[in-house]
Amino acid sequence: MSALQYKAPTSVDEAAALLAGASGEARVLAGGTDLLVQLRAAMIAPELVVDIKHIPELTSVSVEDGVYSIGAATPSAELHENADLFAMWPGVIEAMDLVGSTQIQGRASLGGNLCNASPAADSVPAMIAANAVCVVAGPNGTREVAVEDIATGPGQTSLAKGEFVVTIRLPKQAPRTGDAYLRFIPRTEMDIAVVGVGICLTLDDGGVCTDARVSLGAVAARALLVKEAADALIGTKVDDAAMANLDAAAQAACSPINDKRGTIEFRTKVAGVLARRTAAIALDRARS
Amino acid sequence: MAKNHVTTTINGEPVEFLCETQETLLDVLRDELQLTGSKEGCASGDCGACSVMVDGRLVCSCLVMGVEAEGSTVETIEGMADGENLHPLQQKFLENAALQCGICTPGFLIAAKALLEKNPDPTETEVRYWLAGNLCRCTGYDKIIRSVLDVAAEAKGA
């Protein structure tokens, strides 16, 4: 076995060239809170680790015309401290803040949470609901990919060799838009989602929902964008009838696994209940 | 295979070391630099016994690569007391018997110090959430939480 190499490039192009040029397996290192655990457990055996935290775009947050560009490797603690970002997208920031402990928060990133491709990754349903888009760089330049199109299954992504996520873009919000994320876990801290729900919705000035996105985590091989659940809200005042339809649509979209943390029946039922609770918070935020 | 040469600052002192890429910052602190105050409880980010500050952020040193310390500033439990003078948190942990075997203690102290620097007057709930990534298998958490709250209260009163 050849010794593991470490590189810390300072530009996107240099990183893409390193990743693309590796003869064996190369891995991006962001906060390392998944990567180091997997290295230690010998689940992965790369020959090269490319630390992307020395590339300025990867660890900074900028806003232009209401569009936030979040460096994919920015630690969650830094996002949480950004008061404007938090006020604009509380669902996304709260979802990422659920990841691990204070120590984990000092390192864990949105890009790592997304590209690790766990079906239970907390920030992913929130980013999907927010209609977030990734700027992906590779040896042939950059392309934009919707967050829901990154993970393809547990531990699998659609990124080609040499590609990595540079920034995550949160779109300019329409007036009266609110987002929220809730997860169900058996404990109150430090646990993996049994179900996670992200919802973002927009109201018109009469309080009718004109736009919505609903995403479910941990109930399928990857986070789902559930159009039927969004349709249950659009055109309504998000009243009890709409909530009942949302609940049913969320349950219908589930195809979870059975495991010690939740049976198929339990996860499916909880997805409906959580969808209603999440929608209520998003609605409240859209109104205020 | 050539080892990585790393130049860093630990507890205010410039430090150089050699490490394999696989070695974590915790491995380097304990095995290369003989700074054995930081403990390894789990090596997977769950227990917080390895807590250190890197560039002003509280992290698990078991989830940081040694090579990542290049150019950074690291603070460990060895830098907490000022010579013979214990930090108020260390003093209070002793007074309140907030430790038994002591394996978790350096991690709790580093984490609690980081909390009080950011939020000098936390509620009990805030202390409990902040320290949720630090596990103690012997003492029970009440004495630990109480010690942190006592230090905050005394600093406020002073």
Ligand SMILES: Cc1cc2nc3c(=O)[nH]c(=O)nc-3n(C[C@H](O)[C@H](O)[C@H](O)COP(=O)(O)OP(=O)(O)OC[C@H]3O[C@@H](n4cnc5c(N)ncnc54)[C@H](O)[C@@H]3O)c2cc1C
């Ligand atoms: C104790 C503990 C508790 C945890 N709790 C939770 C939890 O509650 N919820 C949750 O969702 N997760 C949890 N996690 C998992 C982990 O912390 C998160 O998934 C975190 O967001 C990963 O981010 P990172 O920056 O540390 O990623 P890394 O470990 O650096 O990378 C993760 C993977 O993504 C790849 N990668 C990273 N960045 C990019 C990029 N920009 N482009 C392409 N590929 C990239 C890496 O190569 C690697 O395969 C926990 C982990 C620990 C150790």
Ligand code: FES
């Ligand atoms: S040893 Fe690092 S968290 Fe347990």
Ligand code: FES
């Ligand atoms: S005192 Fe033994 S683990 Fe806390």
